[in-house]
Amino acid sequence: MQFLMAGLLSMLAAQAIPPAADPLTVSIETADADRFAAVFNSADRRPTAEQLQKGYLDPGSYGVLVFTPDRIVDAHHLAEAVAKRPDFYANAITKCLPIIKATTAELRATYLAFHGLFPERPLPRLYLVVGADNSGGTAGPGAQVLGLETLCGLADTPEKLREIVRGFYAHETVHTFQSNPDTMGDSLLGDVLVEGAADFIATLVTGRQINPDRAAWAASREAELWRQFEADLATTRGVKWSKRKWGTPVAASFDRWIGNYGSAPQGWPVEAGYWMGQRIWQRWYDRQPDKRVALREMLTMTDPAAIVAVGGFRETSSPH
Numbered sequence: 001m002q003f004l005m006a007g008l009l010s011m012l013a014a015q016a017i018p019p020a021a022d023p024l025t026v027s028i029e030t031a032d033a034d035r036f037a038a039v040f041n042s043a044d045r046r047p048t049a050e051q052l053q054k055g056y057l058d059p060g061s062y063g064v065l066v067f068t069p070d071r072i073v074d075a076h077h078l079a080e081a082v083a084k085r086p087d088f089y090a091n092a093i094t095k096c097l098p099i100i101k102a103t104t105a106e107l108r109a110t111y112l113a114f115h116g117l118f119p120e121r122p123l124p125r126l127y128l129v130v131g132a133d134n135s136g137g138t139a140g141p142g143a144q145v146l147g148l149e150t151l152c153g154l155a156d157t158p159e160k161l162r163e164i165v166r167g168f169y170a171h172e173t174v175h176t177f178q179s180n181p182d183t184m185g186d187s188l189l190g191d192v193l194v195e196g197a198a199d200f201i202a203t204l205v206t207g208r209q210i211n212p213d214r215a216a217w218a219a220s221r222e223a224e225l226w227r228q229f230e231a232d233l234a235t236t237r238g239v240k241w242s243k244r245k246w247g248t249p250v251a252a253s254f255d256r257w258i259g260n261y262g263s264a265p266q267g268w269p270v271e272a273g274y275w276m277g278q279r280i281w282q283r284w285y286d287r288q289p290d291k292r293v294a295l296r297e298m299l300t301m302t303d304p305a306a307i308v309a310v311g312g313f314r315e316t317s318s319p320h
Helices: 006-013 031-042 049-057 062-072 075-084 086-101 104-117 148-154 158-177 187-206 212-219 222-236 249-255 272-286 291-300 304-311
Strands: 125-129 137-140 143-147
Touching: 031 049, 031 086, 031 125, 049 062, 049 075, 062 125, 062 137, 062 143, 075 086, 086 148, 086 158, 104 158, 104 187, 137 158, 143 148, 143 158, 148 158, 158 187, 187 222, 187 249, 187 272, 187 291, 187 304, 212 222, 212 272, 222 249, 222 272, 272 291, 272 304
Parallel strands: 125 143
Antiparallel strands: 137 143
16 A cells, blocks of 8 residues: 555656546546456456456556556566466455445545545545555555455455445545655655554544554554564664565564565564554644644655654553
């Protein structure tokens, strides 16, 4: 769910950014997912890279363009992912795609809430695509893009899927409002605060914790987690997430908190850094006299060190 970095932003700058969505009429744009389903089914669930390129990627929407770098990657990468788990993709198409198509009311309610909080911000178009099961969603200029197969894999009931999807609608919308996190200071701290702000505002908008299982796990061990987080901040200081080297202490420190879908540390939930950032923002927000100004600061994050100075964990902090 991390926001796009500078390279992709430069590539998208040459493309026409979609017009803003109207919260009263916005819908989930599923043409890409439908087109993938047609290619998948016509190939008897074993599409080749050539078939995916011609039938899915080449005519893809702006959403496919946003989702391709580091996610779809290319037709060969996608074909390999599908070939490894055709039943998984078949389930996403037959069971989860119809459920997500029926969540227009949840999307519109979420966007109406955002319009109330940030009336000056254009709302993003929403695209549902199919990827290589490595991301549930991301955001780019004027758009949020969700990965059907990953969302489907996170839910074991239709009700759970609808809850997860609404959380993604809110979280990724915040990312479309934020400044590029690559310019937001210390990389691990910046990424954790960027994702934490998205979860904090998404929780405010939806009225529910975005990942209640992760929150329950983390709340009971916050002091321990904070000590680890401070140690990892020291280890990663001056290093960007994109420049980490696999197998090093720096990489382990980053990967403990963010970007670890499918590879979280043993005994840890996926991307505990989202919760950590949300808690920092919650304590900071509680101390701000003007809540609307505070929410806008979450989108620009002008001084991460000052935010942590106010919102950092203390042994006397009480759970919220």
